Amino acid sequence: MCKTEAMNKCDILVIGSGAAGLTAALALAETHRVTVLAKGSLTGGSTAWAQGGIAAVLDAGDTFENHVRDTMIAGAGLNRRETVEFVIERAPRSIDRLVELGVPFNTEGADLHLTREGGHSHRRIVHVDDATGWAVQDALLRAARAHPNVTLLPGRACIDLITGRHGEKFSGDGRVWGAYALDEASGRVEAHVARATVLAAGGAGRVYQFSTAPRGATGDGIAMAWRAGARVSNMEMMQFHPTCLYNLEVKNFLITEAVRGEGGHLLHPETGHRYMADYDPERMELAPRDIVARANDDQIKRYGLDYVHLDISHQPPDFVRQHFPTIHEKLQGLGIDMTREPIPVVPAQHYTCGGVVIGLDARTDLPGLWAAGECTESGLHGANRLASNSLLECFVFGEAAARDILAGWDDLPPPPAIREWDESRVTDSDEEVVIKQNWTEIRRMMWNYVGIVRTTKRLERARNRIDLLAQEIEDYYGSFRVTTDLVELRNLHQCADLIVRSALARHESRGLHFTLDYPETDPLARDTVLVP
Numbered sequence: 011m012c013k014t015e016a017m018n019k020c021d022i023l024v025i026g027s028g029a030a031g032l033t034a035a036l037a038l039a040e041t042h043r044v045t046v047l048a049k050g051s052l053t054g055g056s057t058a059w060a061q062g063g064i065a066a067v068l069d070a071g072d073t074f075e076n077h078v079r080d081t082m083i084a085g086a087g088l089n090r091r092e093t094v095e096f097v098i099e100r101a102p103r104s105i106d107r108l109v110e111l112g113v114p115f116n117t118e119g120a121d122l123h124l125t126r127e128g129g130h131s132h133r134r135i136v137h138v139d140d141a142t143g144w145a146v147q148d149a150l151l152r153a154a155r156a157h158p159n160v161t162l163l164p165g166r167a168c169i170d171l172i173t174g175r176h177g178e179k180f181s182g183d184g185r186v187w188g189a190y191a192l193d194e195a196s197g198r199v200e201a202h203v204a205r206a207t208v209l210a211a212g213g214a215g216r217v218y219q220f221s222t223a224p225r226g227a228t229g230d231g232i233a234m235a236w237r238a239g240a241r242v243s244n245m246e247m248m249q250f251h252p253t254c255l256y257n258l259e260v261k262n263f264l265i266t267e268a269v270r271g272e273g274g275h276l277l278h279p280e281t282g283h284r285y286m287a288d289y290d291p292e293r294m295e296l297a298p299r300d301i302v303a304r305a306n307d308d309q310i311k312r313y314g315l316d317y318v319h320l321d322i323s324h325q326p327p328d329f330v331r332q333h334f335p336t337i338h339e340k341l342q343g344l345g346i347d348m349t350r351e352p353i354p355v356v357p358a359q360h361y362t363c364g365g366v367v368i369g370l371d372a373r374t375d376l377p378g379l380w381a382a383g384e385c386t387e388s389g390l391h392g393a394n395r396l397a398s399n400s401l402l403e404c405f406v407f408g409e410a411a412a413r414d415i416l417a418g419w420d421d422l423p424p425p426p427a428i429r430e431w432d433e434s435r436v437t438d439s440d441e442e443v444v445i446k447q448n449w450t451e452i453r454r455m456m457w458n459y460v461g462i463v464r465t466t467k468r469l470e471r472a473r474n475r476i477d478l479l480a481q482e483i484e485d486y487y488g489s490f491r492v493t494t495d496l497v498e499l500r501n502l503h504q505c506a507d508l509i510v511r512s513a514l515a516r517h518e519s520r521g522l523h524f525t526l527d528y529p530e531t532d533p534l535a536r537d538t539v540l541v542p
């Protein structure tokens with residue numbers, strides 16, 4: 011069936027090998043052949059880095075309604091209730107499935123151990139010590155590797171989705187037929203043609219200078235879907251985690267929210283004042299993440315500090331070592347003993363709440379394209395994600411995508427003949443410095459102008475910069491052979507543009523979008539939906 015060696019055909023293409031992509035792939039592989047593409051290594055997404063855990067109502071004293079309420083309070087009412095209920099009711103089943111796959115969750119007697127995080131009114135976070143993501147990624151990957159119907163292709167950076175306009179006969183119906191991907195080893199661009207495509211390419215955290223997200227979180231999935239014609243929403247809702255380690259060598263190491271969940275205090279580093287009492291006296295350190303991140307940012311700016319302190323040294327040393335073995339060991343290596351002294355922390359970008367608009371069936375606007383995980387806006391998180399609801403969303407919507415594709419399989423048309431990638435008009439780059447310069451400029455500008463506290467003036471400055479960079483990046487993309495760095499720069503720029511346009515469109519402060527020019531919250535919560 012292959013037209014040339016640069017053309018690959020499969021039943022279903024999954025873009026991304028994190029929690030969302032592999033969940034979808036495993037469910038689809040029960041009956042169909044699935045190819046999974048990943049940029050770089052198969053463990054390079056955020057999933058492997060997740061620390062705290064997965065939220066699920068498992069305790070007899072807790073209820074779905076409590077979890078729904080906590081999610082909607084954190085999300086400042088912008089969540090779609092139907093989605094919130096859909097996800098939360100499926101959480102226990104998702105945990106059972108992970109247990110079946112061999113994820114070694116911590117236990118307490120016969121039950122799973124539940125920890126606590128900000129915004130949760132109950133203990134409901136299942137976890138594997140403080141390295142839950144790695145255990146989940148490992149279990150999913152082992153199952154995918156063992157499955158005869160799953161082909162895993164790392165080192166493939168998707169450049170764009172294939173749509174009707176890439177067919178040998180032009181078709182303008184917007185249907186998606188797979189993706190063009192750069193084989194990072196050979197430098198060749200391959201067409202991966204499929205009847206159904208699942209986009210699970212993760213978030214856009216690296217659009218900011220300081221982020222807890224891995225290097226590859228450059229919003230490729232969001233940018234590709236947008237260019238192909240899908241709506242994107244709530245991109246202004248960028249989540250900042252309150253406690254990223256402050257260290258001159260290690261720039262993006264997260265200190266899990268569970269440290270506060272297990273009793274950690276936030277302190278002014280000079281006076282020792284437990285300042286959350288001044289911002290949210292009732293919930294203190296366990297207020298939702300947007301409130302704690304803004305408090306940390308405020309302390310740092312108000313007192314000219316480099317960082318604030320997170321202190322759990324009042325808990326017994328064995329308790330700390332037992333609950334946080336990974337963090338303890340990492341900090342020991344940097345000369346910090348968290349059982350005896352406070353940890354210097356700063357806020358950093360952490361999660362992309364907005365993304366490609368999907369329904370409960372994980373369908374996007376484009377026929378042939380489903381999406382799941384951090385690249386989407388499903389309605390679960392609203393204006394601010396509740397801690398540990400994200401992995402959960404990946405499992406639920408990965409499954410939902412698979413179910414919907416399989417249910418409608420017979421009605422999906424077979425792909426037409428697709429054109430090969432055209433490189434006839436490009437040469438090798440002679441100035442790689444352009445990529446580095448623009449990448450650095452975008453990330454710094456987003457941090458300074460589109461950060462935790464915003465103003466219209468700063469957002470407009472950001473918009474002007476983004477407009478100026480647009481021509482330069484498109485010229486570069488049109489003239490030179492693609493590399494992963496170039497693919498990522500183009501997507502970072504695209505996402506920065508979507509974030510700033512969304513932020514300028516929201517004339518209120520809600521959840522993660524806090525602007526001094528519109529400090530009030532409107533009575534009616536509305537999504538910011540951008541239409542290509």
Ligand code: FAD
Pocket residue numbers: 025026027028029030031047048049050051052053054055056057058059060061062063064065142143166167168169210211212213222223224226230231264360361382383384385397398399400401402404
């Ligand atoms: P990812 O796991 O990010 O995977 C993205 C995949 O897409 C990767 O395989 C990547 O290679 C691939 N990809 C990207 N671009 C391309 C391209 N152009 N071509 C081909 N492939 C591409 N959430 C929780 O619920 N609980 C937690 O405890 C938690 N802790 C976290 C800690 C950290 C440090 C971070 C950064 C996040 C944490 N989160 C947590 C959030 C959560 O980890 C992520 O939202 C979730 O893992 C996203 O999964 P995903 O499958 O959507 O994407």
Ligand code: SIN
Pocket residue numbers: 060061062063265266267268396397398399400
């Ligand atoms: C953390 O462990 O603090 C991160 C949890 C999350 O992002 O949901």
